[in-house]
Amino acid sequence: MIDLYYWPTPNGHKITLFLEEAGLPYTLVPVDIGKGDQFKPEFLEISPNNKMPAIVDHDPADMGESLSVFESxxxxxxxxxxxxxxxxxxxxxxxxxxxxxxxxxGGFGPMLGQNHHFNSYAPEPVPYAIKRYTEETRRLYGVLDKRLAGREFVAGDYSIADMAIYPWVVPHEKQKMDLADFPNVRRWYEAIAARPATVKAYALGPQVNPALGQPLTDEARRHMFGQGSK
Structure with missing residues (x-):
């Protein structure tokens, strides 16, 4: 059995995509990053960088003690x-x-994360940052679109590379991206969205966080944007 320390973010979705595709039994352990659960001592024992997701595998291949793994x-x-x-x-x-x-x-996630922050969460508009990260997002989408030309998936068969990239494309509208500009990405995105395991994985989000999609509270902002550990 695997315990998945999870919150419905792009990085969290990566792991539920894999677990649902593989049919591995797992238990969800919610880590409410808007309430500061990522800073609790018991979670830091598993994920010392205070980021989710993380897992604890109670049946590792070496048959030893339970094994914790952090970083998506x-x-x-x-x-x-x-x-x-x-x-x-x-x-x-x-x-x-x-x-x-x-x-x-190393790039797609961090740059798009900055796009999300400055386009949606920053307390006041920062035009330079909005322009910088929106343009870099567009460049990275172009790299992905070129890679997917003539390919069903990013690297051979459906793989962990697709599972890692897909959740960051899901919020493309928030990133000010139009998938009509990236036809290969759109075709790939629609194919993955239709997979039964993807549907199951994404259905977990609102079950774990009923407030998913609603504006952040002041408390959530403090915890999510670097203040909760102080």
């Missing part, structure tokens, strides 16, 4: 190895999937 990209790699699924064992396809996984965790 590492969790995806761990689960792929545990199950032997969604990442080629060797060869070019594996290298390409890992390239695009790290493209997401």
């Amino acid at each position: 990209g590492t969790i995806l790699m761990y689960l792929a190895r545990k199950t032997g699924r969604f990442l080629a064992a060797d060869g070019r396809e594996r290298v390409e999937a890992l390239e695009w996984l790290f493209w997401q965790v």
Whole structure:
């Protein structure tokens, strides 16, 4: 059994996508980042960078004690190895999937996260930042669109690279992106959205957080934007 420490954010969705696709049994442990759960000592024992998602695998392959894993990209790699699924064992396809996984965790996610912040959450408009991160988002979408030309998925078969990237494309309207400008991304996005496991994974969001999609409270802003640990 796997405990998934989760909140319905793009990084949280990455892991539910994998678990639902693989059919692994898991228990959701909500980490309400708007209330500061990510700063609780018991969570920091699992995820010392006070970020979710994180997992605790109570049945690791080495049959040892329960194993905790933090950082979404590492969790995806761990689960792929545990199950032997969604990442080629060797060869070019594996290298390409890992390239695009790290493209997401190193660039696509962080840049789009800044886009979300300055377009939706900053207390006052910062025109330079809005322009900077919206333009960088558009560039990255262009990179992804070019990669998907003539390909069903990012790297061979459906893989952890697709699972990592897709949740960050879901809020494209919030990022001021029109998928009509990126036809290959749109085709890929619609195909993944229609997968039964994707539907199940995303249905968890409003169950865990009934306030999903509503404006942030002042308390949530304090906890989410670097003040909750002080």
